[in-house]
Amino acid sequence: MTPRKAVVEELDKEKIMQAARELFVTKGYRSVSMRGIAGRLGYSHGALYYHFKDKADLFSAMVMADFDRLNDRLDEAMAEHTDHPAATLERIFMAYIRFGLDHKPHYEIMFMLEQSELNDAARRAQMVSYDRFAAAVLRLLRDSGKPGGVPIAVPWSLFLSLHGFVAYYLHTEQTYDQLLGLAEQYVGLMVRGLG
Amino acid sequence: MTPRKAVVEELDKEKIMQAARELFVTKGYRSVSMRGIAGRLGYSHGALYYHFKDKADLFSAMVMADFDRLNDRLDEAMAEHTDHPAATLERIFMAYIRFGLDHKPHYEIMFMLEQSELNDAARRAQMVSYDRFAAAVLRLLRDSGKPGGVPIAVPWSLFLSLHGFVAYYLHTEQTYDQLLGLAEQYVGLMVRGLG
DNA sequence: GCATTAATTGACCGTCGGTAAATAAGGTGG
DNA sequence: CCACCTTATTTACCGACGGTCAATTAATGC
Numbered sequence: 001m002t003p004r005k006a007v008v009e010e011l012d013k014e015k016i017m018q019a020a021r022e023l024f025v026t027k028g029y030r031s032v033s034m035r036g037i038a039g040r041l042g043y044s045h046g047a048l049y050y051h052f053k054d055k056a057d058l059f060s061a062m063v064m065a066d067f068d069r070l071n072d073r074l075d076e077a078m079a080e081h082t083d084h085p086a087a088t089l090e091r092i093f094m095a096y097i098r099f100g101l102d103h104k105p106h107y108e109i110m111f112m113l114e115q116s117e118l119n120d121a122a123r124r125a126q127m128v129s130y131d132r133f134a135a136a137v138l139r140l141l142r143d144s145g146k147p148g149g150v151p152i153a154v155p156w157s158l159f160l161s162l163h164g165f166v167a168y169y170l171h172t173e174q175t176y177d178q179l180l181g182l183a184e185q186y187v188g189l190m191v192r193g194l195g
Numbered sequence: 196m197t198p199r200k201a202v203v204e205e206l207d208k209e210k211i212m213q214a215a216r217e218l219f220v221t222k223g224y225r226s227v228s229m230r231g232i233a234g235r236l237g238y239s240h241g242a243l244y245y246h247f248k249d250k251a252d253l254f255s256a257m258v259m260a261d262f263d264r265l266n267d268r269l270d271e272a273m274a275e276h277t278d279h280p281a282a283t284l285e286r287i288f289m290a291y292i293r294f295g296l297d298h299k300p301h302y303e304i305m306f307m308l309e310q311s312e313l314n315d316a317a318r319r320a321q322m323v324s325y326d327r328f329a330a331a332v333l334r335l336l337r338d339s340g341k342p343g344g345v346p347i348a349v350p351w352s353l354f355l356s357l358h359g360f361v362a363y364y365l366h367t368e369q370t371y372d373q374l375l376g377l378a379e380q381y382v383g384l385m386v387r388g389l390g
Numbered sequence: 391g392c393a394t395t396a397a398t399t400g401a402c403c404g405t406c407g408g409t410a411a412a413t414a415a416g417g418t419g420g
Numbered sequence: 421c422c423a424c425c426t427t428a429t430t431t432a433c434c435g436a437c438g439g440t441c442a443a444t445t446a447a448t449g450c
């Protein structure tokens with residue numbers, strides 16, 4: 001009936017991503033449909049395809065925004081480097097876990113999507129974010145005076161460990177606060193492995 | 196036209212699970228459909244619903260069979276307990292990683308399915324299998340003469356670490372043999388954390 | 391005011407998981 | 421051998437999905 005709305009209520013990428021986020025909170029991202037997102041906004045589903053090429057394109061845009069946030073959190077954790085490198089390391093690890101558990105719907109699409117559900121740009125953002133993490137970890141390990149070189153596989157192992165922790169609790173109801181003690185034990189185990 | 200086939204070519208659960216497995220190898224399990232499985236066997240999709248209540252029921256049956264196999268592998272790794280407990284621990288960890296990477300399609304449905312995609316029995320099998328793992332790890336840690344008690348969270352942390360490793364490489368082309376060196380470093384880091 | 395462009399609708403396509411009635415084969419008792 | 425019941429399968433159907441596209445109307449530029 002009205003194949004174009006008044007400009008004040010026009011759709012844009014931000015509104016679409018926001019609606020998608022709200023749906024992710026209640027249902028898992030698997031069951032969030034393009035039709036559902038459009039319906040929540042009062043539009044027909046076809047309108048979304050004017051703003052995003054397809055569902056992977058929408059997911060990817062959200063993922064890239066989320067990686068920017070994660071990078072900020074890790075930067076903050078590193079910025080307080082007044083104490084020992086080992087303590088900074090623990091802060092970074094805890095910041096990672098906290099980000100994952102405080103923003104489960106975000107983390108879910110960042111790391112739990114199949115590769116086919118993301119476009120190239122989003123995959124690049126994943127890798128870039130990991131590179132920052134790895135560089136920071138390597139620097140801290142060297143600063144803390146490790147004898148000899150630090151094997152390049154170490155940051156990767158640490159990342160995998162952190163991801164394993166978050167990924168498991170992603171689909172439970174438990175919050176970061178509830179898991180705090182366990183997370184600290186876990187991180188402690190990780191850091192002791194580096195000694 | 197022929198609403199029942201000759202008895203020699205009747206469908207059964209085994210045939211269906213086998214066909215599903217074959218499809219998992221080429222496509223991810225996400226894109227394996229009930230129609231696709233039936234088609235591969237030369238049946239119409241409705242026939243599957245006579246043998247399995249729904250897709251979750253089919254997946255769950257496969258998952259439970261896979262946990263039996265994983266339990267066997269871990270039992271084998273523990274059985275060779277001629278040497279130090281620490282060496283046995285490493286063998287168990289490596290056996291876990293090996294199972295995951297040697298049987299990626301199996302591991303995928305065992306651990307990467309959403310809870311809603313499994314029925315109660317399959318969820319129980321997951322927990323029982325973890326309990327075996329945890330009991331074995333706890334026993335070995337105590338045998339190796341840990342001073343004081345071993346926190347109950349330790350086996351769980353170890354499991355999460357192993358899962359993190361396997362989960363990441365699940366969607367890559369890399370084989371267990373190619374990742375052997377990295378896996379050994381990773382396991383080494385884990386065990387050192389216990390010292 | 392008129393032509394052009396931008397944004398939205400809604401019909402349509404093929405595929406999915408799932409249900410249920412119809413139907414034919416297998417098994418059973420007389 | 422036949423009648424009857426059970427078992428296994430087909431097929432049509434449902435609603436929902438992702439995605440495409442011509443039609444349509446609001447906004448914009450000249």
